[in-house]
Amino acid sequence: MPSPLTLPVIDFSLLNGSPEQRQQLLQQLRGAARDHGFFYLVGHGIAADKVTALRQAARAFFALPEADKLAIDMENSPHFRGYTRAGEERTRGAADWREQLDIGAERPARPVLAAQGPWWRLQGPNQWPMALPQLKPVLQDWQQETTRLSIRLLRAFAEALQQPVDIFDDAFALAPVQHLKIIRYPGSAQGAAGQGVGPHKDGGFLTLLLQDDSQDGLQVETEQGWIDAPSLPGSFIVNIGESLEMASDGYLRANVHRVLSPPEGRDRLSVAFFLGPRLDATIPLLQLPDYLAAEARGPEADPDNPLFYRIGDNYLKGRLRSHPKVAVRHHADLLSPQALQAASLPTSAGEYA
Numbered sequence: 001m002p003s004p005l006t007l008p009v010i011d012f013s014l015l016n017g018s019p020e021q022r023q024q025l026l027q028q029l030r031g032a033a034r035d036h037g038f039f040y041l042v043g044h045g046i047a048a049d050k051v052t053a054l055r056q057a058a059r060a061f062f063a064l065p066e067a068d069k070l071a072i073d074m075e076n077s078p079h080f081r082g083y084t085r086a087g088e089e090r091t092r093g094a095a096d097w098r099e100q101l102d103i104g105a106e107r108p109a110r111p112v113l114a115a116q117g118p119w120w121r122l123q124g125p126n127q128w129p130m131a132l133p134q135l136k137p138v139l140q141d142w143q144q145e146t147t148r149l150s151i152r153l154l155r156a157f158a159e160a161l162q163q164p165v166d167i168f169d170d171a172f173a174l175a176p177v178q179h180l181k182i183i184r185y186p187g188s189a190q191g192a193a194g195q196g197v198g199p200h201k202d203g204g205f206l207t208l209l210l211q212d213d214s215q216d217g218l219q220v221e222t223e224q225g226w227i228d229a230p231s232l233p234g235s236f237i238v239n240i241g242e243s244l245e246m247a248s249d250g251y252l253r254a255n256v257h258r259v260l261s262p263p264e265g266r267d268r269l270s271v272a273f274f275l276g277p278r279l280d281a282t283i284p285l286l287q288l289p290d291y292l293a294a295e296a297r298g299p300e301a302d303p304d305n306p307l308f309y310r311i312g313d314n315y316l317k318g319r320l321r322s323h324p325k326v327a328v329r330h331h332a333d334l335l336s337p338q339a340l341q342a343a344s345l346p347t348s349a350g351e352y353a
């Protein structure tokens with residue numbers, strides 16, 4: 001039995017409706033992002049045939065022989081691009097049971113001079129599978145579509161928070177982070193007790209998640225405990241990242257979520273797009289009008305997860321922690337001795353500095 005929808009459903013096409021409809025939409029967006037940090041987005045304007053093409057291409061990628069996938073293993077890439085086998089990625093030290101392909105914006109690697117931020121190491125070429133040439137145009141098209149939609153959403157948030165509509169534009173000028181991940185959660189003998197991906201918040205500004213219409217598993221943490229976020233066909237799940245929470249002094253909420261493994265014999269495919277400001281931007285701090293500032297909770301402080309005002313520092317911290325093998329192979333100079341030691345243990349619960 002699918003559980004009832006408990007997260008709000010927002011129709012983005014009302015942005016172009018009557019002035020009353022537009023105001024109502026902005027209020028809904030603000031409320032959903034403040035109270036839950038998660039909502040369903042419909043009326044988003046991305047065509048259904050693009051969704052179909054994306055799902056087919058993602059399925060075809062995961063169906064490739066393992067050797068073709070490992071030919072683009074993320075371990076080859078100092079920029080954290082490429083394929084990760086199930087069990088290799090970690091969330092708060094515990095292994096996630098999902099395989100995935102990470103793609104970023106296709107930009108040349110930068111020579112990293114000592115005086116520049118080490119986060120520039122995240123910029124560089126993607127790895128594309130030779131065995132499936134049709135994947136690249138489909139994923140790049142999706143990356144463009146979701147970037148456009150995310151920026152429209154951010155502009156709507158700016159308006160909903162009584163800010164100049166272009167307040168975030170500088171942070172996205174030239175080279176925003178456009179991180180796209182196609183993900184497959186294999187079934188597990190442990191069923192829902194298995195960790196598809198462990199509890200975490202997303203970094204960056206906004207996540208647009210395309211779910212699997214035939215297998216659920218996403219859950220969001222609330223004051224009442226975990227709630228299911230079952231698939232709603234035709235929608236995206238939108239959630240707020242930690243940097244946007246920080247920018248809005250906690251008004252917009254970055255919420256904890258996780259994915260439970262499917263039962264044995266089934267799997268779940270999802271596609272997550274994470275939009276973030278350019279790596280060398282600092283988080284713009286919004287001045288909220290008094291009536292909104294009164295509702296802002298301040299960003300949540302987690303001693304295990306320090307947040308930085310420099311966007312690149314947050315991304316680098318996250319990538320080094322999630323992909324310890326890549327970190328040790330390419331970025332050992334950035335790791336603390338404890339992190340280096342933890343990363344070389346097979347199933348450690350280490351935290352990466």
Ligand SMILES: O=C(O)CCC(=O)C(=O)O
Nearest residue numbers: 183197202218259270272
């Ligand atoms: O696959 C999903 O449904 C969620 C994935 C997720 O939360 C993430 O990759 O950050």
Ligand SMILES: [Fe+2]
Nearest residue numbers: 200201202257
């Ligand atoms: Fe997430």
